[in-house]
Structure formats: structure tokens, C-alpha cells
Amino acid sequence: MSDQRVCITLKRDNSGAPILHADAVFPQNGPFELQLPTWRPGRYELGQFAQYILRMEGLTDEGVWKSLQKTDLHRWQMEADMSRVRWSFQADMLNAGSTCIEPGLLYVNPVNCILYQPDNVGWGYDLILADIPEDWTLASALPRTNMTLHARDMQHLMDAPFMVAESLWHAQYEAGGVDFHIWAYGKNTPNQAQFIADHQRFSASQIAHFKSFPAAFYHFLYLFPERETRHGVEHEDSTVITLGPSSKCLTQEGYDELIGIASHELYHAWNVKRIRPAEWTPYDFSQACPSPLGYVAEGVTTYMGDLFLYESGCIDLNGWCRKMEQLLMRHVNNPGRLNMSVAASSYDTWLDGYKLGAPGRKGSIYVEGAVLAFLCDVRIMQQTNGEASLQTAMQLLWEQFGKDRIGLTAADYWSVLNEVAGGQDALNDLREKHADGCDDTWEALVSSMEWQGLQLTQSQEDGGVIRVQLVPKVA
Numbered sequence: 001m002s003d004q005r006v007c008i009t010l011k012r013d014n015s016g017a018p019i020l021h022a023d024a025v026f027p028q029n030g031p032f033e034l035q036l037p038t039w040r041p042g043r044y045e046l047g048q049f050a051q052y053i054l055r056m057e058g059l060t061d062e063g064v065w066k067s068l069q070k071t072d073l074h075r076w077q078m079e080a081d082m083s084r085v086r087w088s089f090q091a092d093m094l095n096a097g098s099t100c101i102e103p104g105l106l107y108v109n110p111v112n113c114i115l116y117q118p119d120n121v122g123w124g125y126d127l128i129l130a131d132i133p134e135d136w137t138l139a140s141a142l143p144r145t146n147m148t149l150h151a152r153d154m155q156h157l158m159d160a161p162f163m164v165a166e167s168l169w170h171a172q173y174e175a176g177g178v179d180f181h182i183w184a185y186g187k188n189t190p191n192q193a194q195f196i197a198d199h200q201r202f203s204a205s206q207i208a209h210f211k212s213f214p215a216a217f218y219h220f221l222y223l224f225p226e227r228e229t230r231h232g233v234e235h236e237d238s239t240v241i242t243l244g245p246s247s248k249c250l251t252q253e254g255y256d257e258l259i260g261i262a263s264h265e266l267y268h269a270w271n272v273k274r275i276r277p278a279e280w281t282p283y284d285f286s287q288a289c290p291s292p293l294g295y296v297a298e299g300v301t302t303y304m305g306d307l308f309l310y311e312s313g314c315i316d317l318n319g320w321c322r323k324m325e326q327l328l329m330r331h332v333n334n335p336g337r338l339n340m341s342v343a344a345s346s347y348d349t350w351l352d353g354y355k356l357g358a359p360g361r362k363g364s365i366y367v368e369g370a371v372l373a374f375l376c377d378v379r380i381m382q383q384t385n386g387e388a389s390l391q392t393a394m395q396l397l398w399e400q401f402g403k404d405r406i407g408l409t410a411a412d413y414w415s416v417l418n419e420v421a422g423g424q425d426a427l428n429d430l431r432e433k434h435a436d437g438c439d440d441t442w443e444a445l446v447s448s449m450e451w452q453g454l455q456l457t458q459s460q461e462d463g464g465v466i467r468v469q470l471v472p473k474v475a
């Protein structure tokens, strides 16, 4: 940890309003600029978090609080002799990437509400939760001393959400030598024994296939509030997953969704948190950072997250086929995939990647990316007589890029896939047609499924919706 540390005291508003007050002492006097992140990892678009900042003031050497001037939309100027600043943040949104105050809960994603000094990103951080009763339960991957959290530097802080609540359900399990924690907030929680057993299964399976895990511990932070939400966000050593209203996690559908999101988010601990596109290495929170590799970050993770549910026995072949049908339905019914490649759609998430956007304009890094990952997986298995798969390539990428945090380029990614498939150009046609190009995938999908012993068909419904059916082939 750096000797120079930023000390921030966080308090909820006395009135009970969902407002978070921060009071920060920096290790040096101004003048310098303070930056609020403009985006958060896991959501590759501008977040415009400064819209929730209610006030921003610095303490003058005369002991007077003075409004700070902005030098940019998300930047403020600390004046000479100032070292202390305070601000207030509107904390009333609850999703897997937000900051929220509810009676009995403080849930914070530092990346949307904490300032940093762009020229001193190595400063450590101490977050003091000043008004939280000592008997509340704190869940976070950050090290702590009582109700104070410690981050070694800015990147560590911004990638470590926490929640502290009057009451949290907590469970612990071990998989592949890693200490896993499940924390859950909410009136209802899923069937606990089954929930832990399923987590244990997919965690052990993923670790076995990657041959090692990046950390000694990992935390699943679940929020089951009494409002509509369904969301997951990956972090360095943790994830936040929300599902609400909380009664949903008592239904089979809600339970299946949770396990699906959880397996996806854990896969991100390798793919994107460590095997990371060069444009995001390290994260530059001061501006948009477009990358063409969203289809690796989210597409491969979507495909692999589901595949590991099947591999580890959380779902059966029928369950995997139903998930694939849903994915392929979204794929074939999106004409945007034939207009803009998934690489170009990756780049453009920063414009409108998380909205429907102009009809027929773009593909989805999740859906089209997962379809491409499946085609690559089958191709590698075909080329190697089943000796290797896409996971073999991902394991190699973890060894060659992820462990040392070397930013990944498209050339690196495809070269490792080709290498694993045993030929320099074994996957070039897939890259040209379905990553960089917009060719229709249907024929390739049908034949790849057939090679897997599955029959893929489609039919048109009234209203023009294409339905997809995936079933084991009849011998």
C-alpha cells in the first residue's frame, strides 16, 4: 500500500433521505484536479455519474467551505492550500452497478461516487463508514479494520463495491483451494443449501479448467431488494448480483437466472478482469475507451458461463439447449447483426450498446459474441479431434496475458485460437465472416450443432418472429 493515503469519511444523510455525504482529506495540498469516473467497468458506455453530485466544496485555509469550480464535466479544481473536500451524492438507484441507501442498508460502488486525483492514482484509500452501527454486517473484497475499508490504490478502490446492512445472510465454501463467500441482502433468499452447492459446482469446474484462480478469495454480493431489478456486474475479486422483488429468488425461474448470472460473473474473474482488452488496461476512467473486443469480454463469457453450468452439473443437456434456444432466438431476430459486425458493435457500445438504438443498426456483444464463441469452440474441437476447445485457448490466454495483465488485442486473441486449433488460419474464416464481417451464421450454426449431436431448426411465427428449436438428434 502507498504511504500516501486519501482518507474519506462516508455518512448517510441524517434526515433518512437517500443521500451519501463524503468528506475527504488528501495527502497533499492543492492546487490539483479531482476526477469522478465517467464510466464503470462492466458497462462500456459513459455513466455521467456527476449528474448525481449535489454539491462539491473545498475547505479554505481560513476554515471556510467554498464551492469548487469545474474544469470539465467530471472534474473539479482544488485550490492552493486546500487538502480537504466534501461532496454529496444522490444514492437512490439500486442495480448491480449503483450506490444506494435504504433503511438498514448502505450499498456503495466507489466508481460512481468517489473522486480520485488523476496524477496520483497510486495513493491508497481508507473509507471510514462513520455512522454505521458496529453490529451491522459488512461485505466486501476490500480488507478492513472494523468499519474502515482499505484500498491499495485507485484501481483497487474503483473495482471493489461493498454493502453493509443490519442483516445479511452469509455462507462460505471452498473450491479449488479458493475461499468463496456468498453474502445476501433481502427479505427473501434462495434455497440456501442448493444455492451453495450450485456455486460450489460451477466454481470448482471453472477453476479446474483454468488450472488456477487469480486470488485467494472471492465474494458474491447479492442484493434482493423489494424493487424491480435483474443485473450482475463483475469485479476484481467480487461480483454484485441483484434480483428483485426478492420473492423472485424463491421461483425456479428466478433461481435459474441467479445461477446463470453467477457463473457468468465468476468467469469474468479471468476473462475481462485479467484477460483484458488493451484499451481497458489499465482502466482510464476519465474518458470513453472503445474496444473492438467486447465480443471476447462479454460474448465468450456469456457462452462459457452457461457451458460451465452444464459441465458442472448445475443444469442438464436439456437445460443447456433451452438457454441456447433463447440466445439464438435473440440472435436470429436481430437484423442489426447483418448490418454491423460484432467487432464494430463492440466499439460502439459507448454510443448506444445498452439500448435498442436505431432499429437494425447493430449487434449485441453478448448475443452475437456468444454465437461466435460457440462457432469457434466447435471449430477448435473439430480441428483437434476434441483434444482442445475454446476453453483451452482461454486457459492459454490466462497464462500468456491475464496473469501478467498484458492488454489483449484482436490479433493476439485470434492468434491464440488459431494456435490451439493447430493451424495459423484455422479460424480466419470465422473471424472474417462473423467477427469483423456481418455474414449470416445460420448454416454454420446448424452444422456445428449437428457435429455436437444436436438438431437446430427454425420456424416463422405469425407476426414474423423466428422461433428456434434445439434438440438431441434422433439416431
Ligand SMILES: [Zn+2]
Pocket: 234, 264, 268, 297, 298, 301
Ligand atoms: Zn458480463
